[in-house]
Amino acid sequence: MAREFHRTDRIADAMKRELAQLIQNEIRDPRVGMTNVNDVEVSRDLSHAKVYVTFVGEDDAKKIEDGVQVLNRAAGFLRSQLAGSIQMRAMPRLSFRYDETSVRGQQLSALIDKAVAADRKDLDEGEDGQQDDNQEKSQD
CATH class of the missing domain: 1.20.5 (Single alpha-helices involved in coiled-coils or other helix-helix interfaces)
Structure with a gap:
């Protein structure tokens, strides 16, 4: 029997793909560098999304923390860009975390x-x- 995919799983997958493109193309801050979006967890009520990221080639904890802070500050911008590409009634709030x-x-x-x-x-x-x-x- 095929596994049933929940709506939150489909939304998380779409957000993951779009965020990877948006971070790469739209965020110009050098503290972000090359960022991988590893996972997105969307709450059941679709109000919050935890975005787990890693930074390619970064081992310094301070640089990683700075990169996550930059992404959290840009969360509103990224959320508005996501709303334009993913058709939903309400876009979840984004919270970036280091994976x-x-x-x-x-x-x-x-x-x-x-x-x-x-x-x-x-x-x-x-x-x-x-x-x-x-x-x-x-x-x-």
């Missing part, structure tokens, strides 16, 4: 890689010890 899932994913991936490397090192050391024991037994 930490990609950063957290990279950290977890690094931890996994470190653990795998440590296991390989331990396994290799164990095999070397067994080979030395086998060589000593064959010489006897």
